[in-house]
Amino acid sequence: MSESNSYEIHLKSRPDGMPTQANFECVAVPIPEAGEGEFLVKNEWMSVDPYMRGRMKDADSYVPPFALGEVMEGGCVGRILHSNHSDFSEGDYVLSNQGWRDHWVGNGQGVLKVDIDQAPASSYLSVLGMTGMTAYVGLLEIGALKAGETVFVSAASGAVGSIVCQIAKIKGCRVIASSGSKSKIEWLKQKAGVDEAINYREVDDLSAKLRELCPDGIDVYFDNVGGDHLEAAIDQMNEFGRIACCGAISGYNDTNPSPGPSNLFKIIGKRLRVQGFIVRDHQALQPQFAKDMSEWIQSGKITWEETVSEGIENAPQAFISLFEGDKMGKALVKL
Amino acid sequence: MSESNSYEIHLKSRPDGMPTQANFECVAVPIPEAGEGEFLVKNEWMSVDPYMRGRMKDADSYVPPFALGEVMEGGCVGRILHSNHSDFSEGDYVLSNQGWRDHWVGNGQGVLKVDIDQAPASSYLSVLGMTGMTAYVGLLEIGALKAGETVFVSAASGAVGSIVCQIAKIKGCRVIASSGSKSKIEWLKQKAGVDEAINYREVDDLSAKLRELCPDGIDVYFDNVGGDHLEAAIDQMNEFGRIACCGAISGYNDTNPSPGPSNLFKIIGKRLRVQGFIVRDHQALQPQFAKDMSEWIQSGKITWEETVSEGIENAPQAFISLFEGDKMGKALVKL
CATH class of the missing domain: 3.90.180.10 (Medium-chain alcohol dehydrogenases, catalytic domain)
Incomplete structure (x- = not known):
């Protein structure tokens, strides 16, 4: 060159x-x-x-x-x-x-x-850019997270997921993370400080695993992958739970779209709110995000x-x- | 006896x-x-x-x-x-x-x-009871309907759907209704005053039919059935559209749950809000519902x-x- x-x-x-x-x-x-x-x-x-x-x-x-x-x-x-x-x-x-x-x-x-x-x-x-702000907006604005709730995060070691996990911990929540390798699981537990981490590649029945790890159900699911993770989350969601739909990477390269979860009817009985979002619609939150995230980084509460x-x-x-x-x-x- | x-x-x-x-x-x-x-x-x-x-x-x-x-x-x-x-x-x-x-x-x-x-x-x-109030809450509170929007209603000649159609017309919206027989389609057009009515039993490709009838897309989908209607609606939803999940009658008697829509990833890009609800959570709206519905009945704006x-x-x-x-x-x- x-x-x-x-x-x-x-x-x-x-x-x-x-x-x-x-x-x-x-x-x-x-x-x-x-x-x-x-x-x-x-x-x-x-x-x-x-x-x-x-x-x-x-x-x-x-x-x-x-x-x-x-x-x-x-x-x-x-x-x-x-x-x-x-x-x-x-x-x-x-x-x-x-x-x-x-x-x-x-x-x-x-x-x-x-x-x-x-x-x-x-x-x-x-962390200070689009990725960090996507985590911030999705979890706090779309997911309307409250202290003490249980949060499930998929693709949890990824750019967005890894920040979601840590914001949820800062906000006083219990965090269950899913990722796809031993080293990522290790990082999630040791560095991001999640409460439980699932290596989904080693789990036969994700819904059963979530039920085991979330005896009190899930209040907010931050969805980066769609597919089987979304289905398993819906099974364990609590009433009035929120699902922030950020990505569906499991299907991005499908030539024929895969069928969706077979348990969507539970959205009604559980009164779930399932909401898609794009970070650029939420520019009004940028100053608050920049202030919070800078503080969290400076105080060592966020690693990336x-x-x-x-x-x-x-x-x-x-x-x-x-x-x-x-x-x-x-x-x-x-x- | x-x-x-x-x-x-x-x-x-x-x-x-x-x-x-x-x-x-x-x-x-x-x-x-x-x-x-x-x-x-x-x-x-x-x-x-x-x-x-x-x-x-x-x-x-x-x-x-x-x-x-x-x-x-x-x-x-x-x-x-x-x-x-x-x-x-x-x-x-x-x-x-x-x-x-x-x-x-x-x-x-x-x-x-x-x-x-x-x-x-x-x-x-x-109309003055749980059924009418389900229509009212789902359309106005969960669906957050605004004048001038396009509304799609499934099971539109049913107890809830037939009232949803008419409230949407009262609110100045364009209404597309789906139902399953010629006589119901006739009733929806003649009595409920919907703009378009689809006999889904006579339609091969519901998504294509909706695209034809909703050239400007759908803003609110009032879902009474789930399944193929939900999938077709998601295809035609406008950005920031709302789906009020009231029922999923297409699956109530399934012994093995059917797979869900294969286009759920569109929830993200379109920033859809998909929300389940149960009318009894919204008792605070009862007095306003009773007042509005009584007026609409007395002025001949609602038939049932x-x-x-x-x-x-x-x-x-x-x-x-x-x-x-x-x-x-x-x-x-x-x-």
């Missing part, structure tokens, strides 16, 4: 099922130049997130699909190399949605300055993990790995 | 799948006597409701199961034949949960006097149908018929 070029990742073809390297193309382009009122950014960190799988489909969704043959986009933090903009200076760090590329030129729109002396640049894409890949050319594999269950915490690419 | 006896219906055995006559027994008992501070009631109307199917199972639910070999219970309106209670007089009409029997003795607990000069006795079990069976011995068949789809409006038994 040449130093005089910038590289970016294009969507070459739409995946059928699990995405593969063949769906992506790493393309060399000249480093762009900043015009009047613009600035040039060199990305240092970019985020890969499960929701991007939805944008790879040619289907209506809450975000438009990625275009074939075009550069993709996503969260990133970069450093300004050169600025012709009065509000931005060389050396400033900015958070934007211009990921999946090395360099880009901006005019300030959709761009937020971040202070990397206060927190590491990467944390603005993880990042799984880091190096180099733009490895971004596709970092993304694919999201669905292979072999990462901890937030998946990031260091550019 | 002897005039000197009272008759009551006992649960003889728990149904496996669809209930049959063999699950019930009509038992003769002596007419009870009212002691000090008590009164004797002769029931004139009793209600049969789909939710009772749940109480025939030996399973935890929001109401305890009916006991084998014991008289069942349910909504009824009766006339006081004799009273030793200072607040109740001979000739008073009372609403209670002492259905499935001719006579009973009460002390006033769980009993509400009703005025049959204001409205027919049977209406306190239908009752399917009436005669005689306590025919109550089991009236109940079984709920699941055979051959009734209009509220199913009642005249005793």
